[in-house]
Amino acid sequence: MGRLKLTEGRQGGAWVITVAGELDLAVADQLEAAIDRVAADAVVLVDLEPCEFIDSTAIALFVAARRRRRADGRQLAILRPTDQVKRVLELTGLTDNGLVFESVGDAVAAG
Amino acid sequence: MGTVAIVVLAGLSAALALILVRASAARARMARSFAVLESVAAVGERDLAVESTLQEITEALVPAVADFCVIDVIVEGRPLRAAVRVGPGGPPGIEEGLSRRTPSLPVETVVGSVDAPPVARLRRDLSEADLEKLAHDPGDRAFLRRIGMRSFVILPLRARGRTTGALTLAVAWSGRRYGTETARFFRVLKGRVSLALDNAGLFSDLGRAERARAEIAETLQRGLLPPPLPHIPGWSAAAMYRPAGAENEVGGDFYDAFPVADGWMVVVGDVTGRGARAASITGQARYTLRTAASLTGDPLVALATLNRALLGRRDSALCTVAAFTLPEDPTQPVRLAVAGHPPPMLVVGESVVETVASGPLLGAFEDVEWSLQRLRVEAGQLLVVITDGVTEAPGPRGRFGEERLRSLLATTPSPVAVVQRLEGAMHEFTEGRFVDDAAILALARTADERGAGADRSFGDLHPLVA
Numbered sequence: 001m002g003r004l005k006l007t008e009g010r011q012g013g014a015w016v017i018t019v020a021g022e023l024d025l026a027v028a029d030q031l032e033a034a035i036d037r038v039a040a041d042a043v044v045l046v047d048l049e050p051c052e053f054i055d056s057t058a059i060a061l062f063v064a065a066r067r068r069r070r071a072d073g074r075q076l077a078i079l080r081p082t083d084q085v086k087r088v089l090e091l092t093g094l095t096d097n098g099l100v101f102e103s104v105g106d107a108v109a110a111g
Numbered sequence: 112m113g114t115v116a117i118v119v120l121a122g123l124s125a126a127l128a129l130i131l132v133r134a135s136a137a138r139a140r141m142a143r144s145f146a147v148l149e150s151v152a153a154v155g156e157r158d159l160a161v162e163s164t165l166q167e168i169t170e171a172l173v174p175a176v177a178d179f180c181v182i183d184v185i186v187e188g189r190p191l192r193a194a195v196r197v198g199p200g201g202p203p204g205i206e207e208g209l210s211r212r213t214p215s216l217p218v219e220t221v222v223g224s225v226d227a228p229p230v231a232r233l234r235r236d237l238s239e240a241d242l243e244k245l246a247h248d249p250g251d252r253a254f255l256r257r258i259g260m261r262s263f264v265i266l267p268l269r270a271r272g273r274t275t276g277a278l279t280l281a282v283a284w285s286g287r288r289y290g291t292e293t294a295r296f297f298r299v300l301k302g303r304v305s306l307a308l309d310n311a312g313l314f315s316d317l318g319r320a321e322r323a324r325a326e327i328a329e330t331l332q333r334g335l336l337p338p339p340l341p342h343i344p345g346w347s348a349a350a351m352y353r354p355a356g357a358e359n360e361v362g363g364d365f366y367d368a369f370p371v372a373d374g375w376m377v378v379v380g381d382v383t384g385r386g387a388r389a390a391s392i393t394g395q396a397r398y399t400l401r402t403a404a405s406l407t408g409d410p411l412v413a414l415a416t417l418n419r420a421l422l423g424r425r426d427s428a429l430c431t432v433a434a435f436t437l438p439e440d441p442t443q444p445v446r447l448a449v450a451g452h453p454p455p456m457l458v459v460g461e462s463v464v465e466t467v468a469s470g471p472l473l474g475a476f477e478d479v480e481w482s483l484q485r486l487r488v489e490a491g492q493l494l495v496v497i498t499d500g501v502t503e504a505p506g507p508r509g510r511f512g513e514e515r516l517r518s519l520l521a522t523t524p525s526p527v528a529v530v531q532r533l534e535g536a537m538h539e540f541t542e543g544r545f546v547d548d549a550a551i552l553a554l555a556r557t558a559d560e561r562g563a564g565a566d567r568s569f570g571d572l573h574p575l576v577a
Contacts (some may be wrong), residue, residue, distance in 0.1 A: 017388045053503075053510065055499065055503055056383050056429075057384075059451075060383040060384065063429060063474075069195040092451035092471065092475075093469070093476065094429065094475075097475075
């Protein structure tokens with residue numbers, strides 16, 4: 001199974017954390033820590049393009065992190081999920097509730 | 112010239128005298144160390160009660176090798192201050208202060224983990240900056256400063272292969288210091304103290320307390336496990352619930368079936384997370400769904416009520432649910448609603464189709480809605496609900512996956528066959544290593560109109576806990 005790999009950087013007014021590999025119970029806290037490290041940034045985007053798998057732990061992480069950040073007037077969104085990942089995001093309603101975007105520009109504009 | 116020689120000689124003899132004094136001091140220290148180790152060992156051999164053992168050990172250590180010492184024992188993952196002894200000459204109030212004080216180092220630091228086994232920690236020269244780090248708050252800092260600690264050492268105590276506590280020794284007002292030369296002494300001391308406390312039965316007492324706690328937890332958990340499914344007229348059913356860990360029987364997955372107006376409601380859900388917190392949310396989810404659905408018989412009301420209940424919690428609690436009603440009147444359709452859960456599948460011969468689009472999961476969003484799907488299930492057709500622990504189960508060849516699930520479900524003749532087939536396939540795929548909870552529930556409409564003589568496999572089959 002593909003190990004989790006995180007790469008980070010600033011892109012078009014947002015801090016983008018790119019997730020490669022599998023995002024599940026075993027490694028979700030790494031992403032959580034990465035999101036918390038940039039708590040002061042106005043827009044944090046989690047790019048899932050190279051991510052092959054997410055489970056409900058990841059969903060819980062996204063929902064909780066988004067709630068925390070919104071309470072501080074900050075944004076968290078997900079970018080470019082691939083098919084398996086997109087299905088989980090759709091199933092849980094994250095896609096319909098403004099958490100998923102196809103580009104940095106779209107996400108920043110929505111925030 | 113002669114004067115110079117005399118001065119030099121005098122200097123040399125003074126230096127020699129100093130060396131001799133130091134050597135004899137070192138010998139004396141070593142003798143003292145041995146005496147301490149011997150008396151600690153002797154305490155261990157005397158079959159004393161825990162209280163007396165703690166008292167005699169600390170007496171052997173203070174003031175011989177420490178100005179004060181503290182023994183913490185780990186009970187249920189938390190440090191418990193078992194003994195404090197303060198030697199003569201220190202400032203007043205130290206003993207009371209230490210007895211009440213929370214340890215500076217988090218318990219994990221002392222206990223260690225799989226990656227970081229417990230290590231003894233020695234600090235030779237304690238600085239103001241160190242105090243700053245050790246202090247919990249300004250009051251605590253003032254207290255630590257008042258002690259005037261110069262060096263300390265924390266020794267993890269182990270018994271029967273696990274860390275059971277820590278012994279802290281410190282020097283302050285006596286002017287002594289712990290240097291690296293004391294490392295060997297401390298290593299031996301650590302073993303002797305551990306052994307003496309183990310002999311006194313301290314750690315087996317802790318073991319008993321933990322067993323008692325496990326028993327209570329088990330009893331509470333039994334109340335949260337899925338109950339045997341009732342007999343539902345006109346339907347046959349089978350279910351499986353398999354928690355990930357044997358030590359933690361209540362996982363995040365659950366199912367339930369109960370009577371509502373005009374029929375029955377069946378729910379299958381999955382609470383995010385593990386352990387006691389997940390179990391408490393599972394309990395809340397099941398009883399909230401039951402209450403809301405019993406009152407209204409409406410899956411949508413059940414979902415909305417649980418959504419509000421979860422949003423109202425202070426912690427983030429998420430849950431996915433598939434809920435549906437089975438009508439008493441066989442001419443009426445099944446009504447389904449899904450919140451963030453894999454949609455129930457309808458199996459008609461070789462065709463396996465999802466029955467309803469999922470709405471948002473519960474506990475995440477306010478002002479959301481779910482849609483209700485009406486579905487006619489004919490005799491011989493199967494309705495199957497799983498949790499994501501089935502499709503996401505990892506094996507040496509990737510994840511179990513939806514394709515495998517669908518091909519296994521196609522042409523399955525009965526609910527019992529669904530459960531048996533899926534369980535067997537999962538076991539084979541994961542090679543018996545289950546990492547997540549999984550639940551499967553399958554229903555089939557029986558041929559007879561009102562359920563007379565219906566298959567009663569519901570009650571017989573449950574629970575199939577692997």
